[in-house]
Amino acid sequence: MVKVGQYNTLKVLRAVDFGVFLDDGNEGILLPKRFVPPGIKPGDELTVFVYHDSEDRIIATTQKPFGVVGDIVPLKVVSVTNQGAFLDWGLMKDIFVPRTKQLMQMRVGGIYIVKIYIDEQTGRVAATEKIESFLSNDTLTVKEKDLVDLIVYRRTDIGYVVIINGLHTGVLHFSDIYRDIHVGLRMKGYIKTIREENKIDVALGEPGYARVGGEAGKVLSLLEANGGFLPYHDKSDPDDIYSFFSMSKKTFKMAVGTLFRQRLINIKEHGIELVKPS
Known part of the structure; x- marks a missing residue:
């Protein structure tokens, strides 16, 4: 059975001028021509995302949404009506958040954290800002260091x-x-x-990196946040170091030395480089 709001792997039934139809056990689901990969022919399988188009027809796309049904994601509002708000979720058709599913009235340009779900009345994919009931620490699925x-x-x-x-x-x-x-x-x-x-x-x-604290931990965190490399070293200007790290050059060198001795970084000619844990 095809799952709306999810990725589905479906077989190509037939090709038409405006796309291909994918096997859903009935007449087929259209994958518009602009989303059909080159060389696709009947009998091939494609992984597609399935949802309703603006005319309420189930349709397929090879575009990837920012989230699928069940996901909690931050999305940006692109338009607002009296009935609700439309958020960009990476597809040609925006996702709808009814007014009743908003905590406060959404504004165009705002980014809101929502949960994607299937509306029981319409069967369409929709989103809600009321996510507290979906979050719980009663039974944890994580442990320390995960x-x-x-x-x-x-x-x-x-x-x-x-x-x-x-x-x-x-x-x-x-x-x-x-x-x-x-x-x-x-x-x-x-x-x-x-x-x-x-x-x-x-x-x-x-x-x-959990064992590293203090200024060394700060350098390590900044390395993590900047792709694992920073262009600072023992010949860097003290003002540049203070501007970026909010610490003196002496403190920076001590922190770098600590990280190097713990084999968490490499010292290069033009900066410091993170060593990923094995």
């Missing part, structure tokens, strides 16, 4: 609440942030600590 996907959810007095793997919530403390953070940002991180009542603290990067 690598996880994070979405920045909201700012608090101690840091940012983040959504973990689309299932749980945790806190990224200000003391563990060494890069620009904003609501809706998607990042990789790990479970730093699980405290009483399943409260979770997370950190950015990978768990192999």
Whole structure:
């Protein structure tokens, strides 16, 4: 059975001037010509995303949406009506958030965290901003040091609440942030600590770096946030180092030395390079 709002692998039934029809067990689902890969012929299989077009017909596409049914994702509002808001989710047709599924009235250009679901009345893919009921720490699917996907959810007095793997919530403390953070940002991180009542603290990067704290940890986090390389070394201008790291050149050199001795970085002629944990 074809699943709307999900990826499906379907066999090509027949080709027409305006595309190909894919086998759904009935008359077929259209994959428009502009999305048909070159050389495709009847009998071939294609992995496509299936959803309803603007005329309420089930249609296929090889475009990749920013999320599928069940996902929690940050999406940008492109238009607003009296009935709700339309968000860009990477397809030709925008996804709809009814007014009843919004926490406050959405605004054009705003980025909102929503859950993608199938509307029971229409069978169409839709989205809701009311996601709290889908998040729970009662039964955890993660443990300390696990690598996880994070979405920045909201700012608090101690840091940012983040959504973990689309299932749980945790806190990224200000003391563990060494890069620009904003609501809706998607990042990789790990479970730093699980405290009483399943409260979770997370950190950015990978768990192999958890033992590194202080200024060395700050350098490491900045390396992680900048693709694993930074163009700073023992001959860099002290003002440049202070501007980027908010530390003196002496402190920077001590931090680099600590990381090098722990075999977490390589020192290159033009900068420092992250060594990924094996």
